[in-house]
Amino acid sequence: MSTTLCTSEELLCGAIRRSDLLERVCGDEEVMLELVELGLTECPRLLQALRAAVAAGDAHTIERAAHALKGVAGNLAADEAFELALEMEQAARAEDTLLAASFLPRIEAAMQRVDAALSLLCTEKG
Amino acid sequence: MNAKRVRLLHIEDDPIQRRVVAHYLQSNPDYQFEITGAADEETALAEFERSRADCVLLDYHLSAGDGMSCLRRIRGCDARVPVIAISGVATPEIAANLLREGADDYLDKQGLRRETLTSSIVTALARHRAWQRSSQRPPARLRMLVKRMSHLVRALDPALVGLAASLAEVAALSRLDDQEIADLLKEAGGDTLMPSIQVRLLCGMVRELLRPGTKDRPFNGDN
Numbered sequence: 001m002s003t004t005l006c007t008s009e010e011l012l013c014g015a016i017r018r019s020d021l022l023e024r025v026c027g028d029e030e031v032m033l034e035l036v037e038l039g040l041t042e043c044p045r046l047l048q049a050l051r052a053a054v055a056a057g058d059a060h061t062i063e064r065a066a067h068a069l070k071g072v073a074g075n076l077a078a079d080e081a082f083e084l085a086l087e088m089e090q091a092a093r094a095e096d097t098l099l100a101a102s103f104l105p106r107i108e109a110a111m112q113r114v115d116a117a118l119s120l121l122c123t124e125k126g
Numbered sequence: 127m128n129a130k131r132v133r134l135l136h137i138e139d140d141p142i143q144r145r146v147v148a149h150y151l152q153s154n155p156d157y158q159f160e161i162t163g164a165a166d167e168e169t170a171l172a173e174f175e176r177s178r179a180d181c182v183l184l185d186y187h188l189s190a191g192d193g194m195s196c197l198r199r200i201r202g203c204d205a206r207v208p209v210i211a212i213s214g215v216a217t218p219e220i221a222a223n224l225l226r227e228g229a230d231d232y233l234d235k236q237g238l239r240r241e242t243l244t245s246s247i248v249t250a251l252a253r254h255r256a257w258q259r260s261s262q263r264p265p266a267r268l269r270m271l272v273k274r275m276s277h278l279v280r281a282l283d284p285a286l287v288g289l290a291a292s293l294a295e296v297a298a299l300s301r302l303d304d305q306e307i308a309d310l311l312k313e314a315g316g317d318t319l320m321p322s323i324q325v326r327l328l329c330g331m332v333r334e335l336l337r338p339g340t341k342d343r344p345f346n347g348d349n
Binding site for chain 1: 139140141142143145146149150153187189214215235236240
């Protein structure tokens with residue numbers, strides 16, 4: 001049985017609100033922790049893909065990478081990362097690669113907080 | 127009540143989204159979803175051709191491949207399987223394009239909730255079952271009707287080949303195979319003039335057969 005270490009309304013590490021994440025899976029804590037584990041694997045991979053896309057400077061590749069990151073952030077109730085990825089995706093779709101690339105440092109910082117929040121949630125698994 | 131078994135192909139490259147969707151669907155008591163995941167267009171097509179899923183859930187944005195192209199290729203294999211498209215980019219243009227290419231429904235990924243998803247899938251499955259029922263005319267009744275017609279046509283003057291052609295048309299519409307049609311027409315080679323009452327009867331039978339929604343009720347052709 002899992003032990004809840006965080007209060008439901010707490011914004012964990014300034015990145016993920018536990019109550020929103022739990023609501024995504026209709027209150028099922030076990031499934032929520034499965035998502036957390038998946039997030040710990042997926043987030044670094046998607047962030048790396050985003051860095052590579054920005055380095056390549058191709059608007060379409062940036063758009064796809066930002067879209068993928070946005071999807072994961074949305075499912076993890078990571079609102080700040082979601083909003084930043086959305087703005088990056090929209091800039092890339094408008095083929096403004098410079099503007100799109102300018103979001104990368106803020107996304108990296110936001111994803112660092114997401115990673116910390118996921119790690120904290122993972123400790124609930126005990 | 128037994129849960130209905132539904133084989134669902136979920137085309138989605140985000141494993142977290144796949145897990146969320148699986149969780150939503152597994153909690154439905156009326157359906158037992160057997161979900162196969164595919165992360166890219168080519169894997170999805172290979173899986174669809176192999177398993178012929180009962181329903182497809184398709185993400186518009188795939189990291190390898192393209193949701194629209196995937197939809198077209200699935201429709202090329204199966205024009206009727208329910209396909210629900212999901213996208214995180216919910217523009218009216220994308221929605222319109224997906225529906226025009228044959229998606230049964232379009233859902234916004236950000237607002238996706240268990241109720242919305244299951245309602246969309248259940249509606250699409252119900253529509254598909256209704257189509258299947260209406261398109262599968264009961265063979266027993268059709269064979270009986272066509273056999274009666276063949277007896278009538280056997281009594282025709284050979285000049286009345288139009289009626290024989292009607293028989294072929296009816297047989298074709300009723301999905302009899304080519305050999306059955308050929309056998310029935312062969313049987314119809316009589317040279318006796320058909321009484322007018324029989325011609326009218328035959329015409330009535332043709333009309334009845336071609337009427338949409340003909341069901342397997344007892345035929346009272348002798349009245």
